Every structure is written in structure tokens, then in C-alpha cells.
Amino acid sequence: MSLKITSKVENQTALLSIAGEVDMCSSPEARKEIAALVKKEIPRIVIDLSGVGYMDSSGVATLIEGLQMCNKYDGKLVVAGLRDNVREVFELTKLDKIFEIYEDAEAALTE
Amino acid sequence: MTKTIELHLTSDPPLLSVMRAAVSKVCEIAGFDQMDTSKIILALDEACSNIIKHAYKGKTGQSIIITCRIKPSRLEFILEDEGEPADVKKIKSRPLHEVRPGGLGVYLITSVMDKVKYSDGTEVGNRLFMYKQRPKDAKK
Numbered sequence: 001m002s003l004k005i006t007s008k009v010e011n012q013t014a015l016l017s018i019a020g021e022v023d024m025c026s027s028p029e030a031r032k033e034i035a036a037l038v039k040k041e042i043p044r045i046v047i048d049l050s051g052v053g054y055m056d057s058s059g060v061a062t063l064i065e066g067l068q069m070c071n072k073y074d075g076k077l078v079v080a081g082l083r084d085n086v087r088e089v090f091e092l093t094k095l096d097k098i099f100e101i102y103e104d105a106e107a108a109l110t111e
Numbered sequence: 112m113t114k115t116i117e118l119h120l121t122s123d124p125p126l127l128s129v130m131r132a133a134v135s136k137v138c139e140i141a142g143f144d145q146m147d148t149s150k151i152i153l154a155l156d157e158a159c160s161n162i163i164k165h166a167y168k169g170k171t172g173q174s175i176i177i178t179c180r181i182k183p184s185r186l187e188f189i190l191e192d193e194g195e196p197a198d199v200k201k202i203k204s205r206p207l208h209e210v211r212p213g214g215l216g217v218y219l220i221t222s223v224m225d226k227v228k229y230s231d232g233t234e235v236g237n238r239l240f241m242y243k244q245r246p247k248d249a250k251k
Contacts, residue, residue, distance in 0.1 A: 021128055021131075023124070023127055023128070023156060023160070024124050024127065024160045024163070024164070025124035025125050025127060025128075054131065054149075054152075056153060056156050056157060056160065056216075056219075057157055057160075057215040057216045057219055058160065060215060061215070084145075084146065084149075085145075085146070085149035085150075085153075088146065088149060088150065089153065089219070092150075092218075092219060092222055092223075093215050093218070093219070
């Protein structure tokens with residue numbers, strides 16, 4: 001199952017919107033898109049996950065990788081719009097303490 | 112009375128979504144709510160992903176059999192593959208304080224399910240047994 005991914009960059013902030021199920025099959029697509037933004041050293045990357053109905057540990061690993069790459073150039077990667085089951089994965093893995101999590105993309109963009 | 116469902120799939124990552132849909136229905140029949148169903152699906156998905164990655168080293172077209180047993184008190188799963196046997200002593204998750212990609216699959220499986228047991232000493236393949244207690248108010 002492929003993901004639907006869109007991205008736009010405005011005022012030094014990137015909004016990457018992901019829709020679909022993020023698993024070992026589809027997470028490389030997300031990884032590629034995040035890596036492209038990181039390569040441009042965009043100061044703030046907002047990942048909108050409101051369209052993600054499922055995420056496994058490979059999806060989580062993709063986000064951790066993005067966060068760590070961002071940290072290397074003092075950038076910031078935040079996530080927004082987590083559905084309950086995706087939020088649960090963050091909580092189970094204690095990543096809710098590592099990532100900045102916003103209610104929705106709008107809140108993350110206006111921060 | 113035990114209700115049994117057997118799922119046969121090959122080690123092709125796109126089939127994981129089919130497995131998830133089937134397990135979702137099994138959980139529904141067993142009386143789990145949406146949140147527990149999501150967690151059980153996650154555990155099964157992680158277990159199948161591990162079979163594909165580690166037992167079959169990413170080789171597609173190989174056998175994975177998932178037996179689901181809805182028992183009066185619990186929902187059991189047995190996952191069997193014919194890949195490289197794992198060294199059970201080496202199966203572990205990374206410490207959560209080490210924030211790095213990977214190593215969370217086993218942690219998620221063990222934190223979601225009530226019991227997880229890997230068979231040891233097999234010459235070919237692996238067998239993973241796990242279960243979760245059914246909700247007390249579930250229709251038996």
C-alpha cells in the first residue's frame with residue numbers, strides 16, 4: 001500500500017502531510033520525503049499525520065531518524081494530528097516525551 | 112468452545128495490510144474494543160515484520176502461518192515460519208531511553224500481549240505463541 005504524501009515549504013517551515021498506513025512496506029516512501037527536506041536543512045519540519053490510520057515501529061523509526069537528522073543542523077521536526085491508535089504507539093514507546101506533538105498541523109504551523 | 116481461524120500468507124510486505132484487516136475482524140469477534148484491537152494488530156504486524164526481516168532476510172514468497180484461537184478466556188495467536196531459526200536468548204528490544212531508529216518491535220509485542228513465548232531449539236523455522244486475555248464482558 002503506497003502512501004499519499006504532499007509537501008510544501010513556506011517561511012522556512014515545511015509541512016509534510018502523510019496519508020495511508022505506514023508499515024515496513026510503505027515507510028521507505030516517508031523516509032525518502034523526510035530526507036529530502038532534511039537535506040535542504042529546513043529549520044522547522046511539521047509532519048502532519050492526521051491522514052495516517054496505522055503506524056508500526058518502522059514508521060516510528062522513520063520519524064526518529066528524521067528527528068535526529070534535524071537535530072544535527074539545529075532544525076526542529078514536530079508531529080501533528082495523531083489519531084488515537086498512532087498516539088498509542090508513541091505512548092507505548094515513550095516517544096511522546098521525545099517529540100513535540102501538536103493537536104493539528106495548524107497549531108504546529110502557528111507555533 | 113474454541114473458534115479457530117488460520118491465515119496463510121507469504122512473506123510479502125504488501126500482504127501485511129491484508130493480515131491486519133483479518134486480525135481486526137478476529138479481535139472484533141473476540142470482543143475487544145477499538146483501542147485493544149489496534150494494539151493487537153500492531154503486535155501481530157511487528158511479529159510478521161520480524162519474520163520477513165529476520166527469519167527470511169527479506170526474501171519474499173515464503174510461508175507464514177498465523178493460527179488465531181478464540182478461547183473463552185483469551186485470544187491466542189501462533190505464528191509459524193520456515194525461515195532461519197532465531198536464537199531465542201538474543202531476542203530482545205532496545206532500552207527505551209536509547210532514542211534511535213529500530214529495535215522496538217519486540218518491545219511493542221511484549222507490552223501489548225499478556226504472554227509471548229518463542230519456541231527454542233527448532234532446526235527449521237520459528238514458532239511464536241502469544242495471547243491476550245479477552246475482556247470480561249465479551250460474548251463467549
